[in-house]
Amino acid sequence: MLTLYEFSSSGNCYKLRLAMAQLGIAFRRIEKDITRGETRTADFLAINPNGRIPVLVTPEGQVLPESNAALWYLARESQFMPKDAFQQAQVLQWMFFEQYNHEPNIATSRYWIHVLGEREKYAEALAEKQQKGHEALRVMDAHLADHDFFVGESYSIADIALYAYTHVAEQGGFSLKAYPAIGNWLNRVAEQPGYVPMEA
Amino acid sequence: MLTLYEFSSSGNCYKLRLAMAQLGIAFRRIEKDITRGETRTADFLAINPNGRIPVLVTPEGQVLPESNAALWYLARESQFMPKDAFQQAQVLQWMFFEQYNHEPNIATSRYWIHVLGEREKYAEALAEKQQKGHEALRVMDAHLADHDFFVGESYSIADIALYAYTHVAEQGGFSLKAYPAIGNWLNRVAEQPGYVPMEA
Numbered sequence: 488m489l490t491l492y493e494f495s496s497s498g499n500c501y502k503l504r505l506a507m508a509q510l511g512i513a514f515r516r517i518e519k520d521i522t523r524g525e526t527r528t529a530d531f532l533a534i535n536p537n538g539r540i541p542v543l544v545t546p547e548g549q550v551l552p553e554s555n556a557a558l559w560y561l562a563r564e565s566q567f568m569p570k571d572a573f574q575q576a577q578v579l580q581w582m583f584f585e586q587y588n589h590e591p592n593i594a595t596s597r598y599w600i601h602v603l604g605e606r607e608k609y610a611e612a613l614a615e616k617q618q619k620g621h622e623a624l625r626v627m628d629a630h631l632a633d634h635d636f637f638v639g640e641s642y643s644i645a646d647i648a649l650y651a652y653t654h655v656a657e658q659g660g661f662s663l664k665a666y667p668a669i670g671n672w673l674n675r676v677a678e679q680p681g682y683v684p685m686e687a
Numbered sequence: 688m689l690t691l692y693e694f695s696s697s698g699n700c701y702k703l704r705l706a707m708a709q710l711g712i713a714f715r716r717i718e719k720d721i722t723r724g725e726t727r728t729a730d731f732l733a734i735n736p737n738g739r740i741p742v743l744v745t746p747e748g749q750v751l752p753e754s755n756a757a758l759w760y761l762a763r764e765s766q767f768m769p770k771d772a773f774q775q776a777q778v779l780q781w782m783f784f785e786q787y788n789h790e791p792n793i794a795t796s797r798y799w800i801h802v803l804g805e806r807e808k809y810a811e812a813l814a815e816k817q818q819k820g821h822e823a824l825r826v827m828d829a830h831l832a833d834h835d836f837f838v839g840e841s842y843s844i845a846d847i848a849l850y851a852y853t854h855v856a857e858q859g860g861f862s863l864k865a866y867p868a869i870g871n872w873l874n875r876v877a878e879q880p881g882y883v884p885m886e887a
Contacts, residue, residue, distance in 0.1 A: 537826050549773055551776055552780055552784075553783040555783050556782075559775075559776055560773065560775075572760070573745070573751070573760065575759075575763075576756050576763075579756035579759050579760075579779075580751060582756075583753040583755050583756055583786055584737065584753060586783055586787050587753075587787070590787075591787070
């Protein structure tokens with residue numbers, strides 16, 4: 488059975504729980520509380536020297552960090568991966584966008600405000616995160632204005648990757664009211680077969 | 688013929704020039720000077736709404752932003768991509784590490800110091816970038832202490848992605864003297880057939 492080292496509040500970890508629920512893949516969960524430094528212990532650094540969750544471990548003991556790499560591995564031959572090579576590259580394009588433009592701003596804002604409850608402490612840094620997060624949301628909304636999903640007009644791991652932190656962006660201080668196409672897409676994702684909520 | 692929209696000083700763009708040189712793929716270059724806002728014009732935003740280089744355009748006119756997605760597309764069936772599915776996921780793991788932990792710290796430091804020449808202006812932000820950049824370099828050095836390359840003991844696009852900004856890290860204020868395994872790996876990459884330098 489697959490093992491997922493994770494933190495329940497993390498959208499990066501939720502990506503993998505959602506994909507595995509929808510693909511019917513059984514897995515066991517091992518919780519690591521990042522707010523208590525549980526991913527920076529010697530034991531955990533022996534699993535992932537980069538000290539971050541999620542980490543997916545195969546039944547053979549192969550260790551795979553990085554949420555979007557693990558998403559790709561789980562879904563590579565499934566209905567959530569387009570067959571066309573250029574569309575596969577577009578799935579990766581949106582997943583790199585997610586990790587570069589979206590997650591560092593929207594997930595980090597949510598972590599400071601919602602997980603740590605320290606909005607005041609991070610007030611100055613939050614201003615820049617909010618600006619850059621809205622830039623990412625504008626790019627997504629413009630794309631979704633004439634596409635049902637991010638790649639090839641069907642639900643893929645690009646949608647799973649971007650849904651994880653977008654659907655809780657308001658916990659990071661981002662109002663989604665100005666992004667109607669994102670709102671409609673969030674509803675479409677939540678209607679997909681096998682959908683499970685984030686829990687935290 | 689493929690078209691590469693790029694900025695010569697950008698390591699993200701160099702990744703694609705290096706891969707195409709080594710794969711024997713012909714392409715034409717269109718320079719966009721990011722220091723003059725040339726990727727934020729209406730014309731360029733029509734090509735990439737995210738306003739960033741590189742962008743790879745196929746002979747059929749298909750548009751692919753994100754350096755590591757374009758690397759994957761160019762090399763997906765080449766000798767620079769492992770055949771094994773788990774190793775392919777590890778290639779993506781290191782490429783997501785590069786865009787999340789490495790590039791925002793090492794490339795951004797280099798951009799402020801070397802490209803813009805504004806070390807003083809960014810002094811405060813540089814302190815955090817230096818700390819996080821060294822964390823990324825430590826993870827790489829520990830891995831390379833007992834591996835010749837990042838995945839599967841042969842040169843892959845994971846090496847190309849990480850080489851681009853690591854080999855010019857000193858232009859961003861990072862001394863590599865404390866990372867002997869990285870130094871040896873940089874030499875191995877530069878000895879690969881078809882290697883071309885970064886130019887800028």
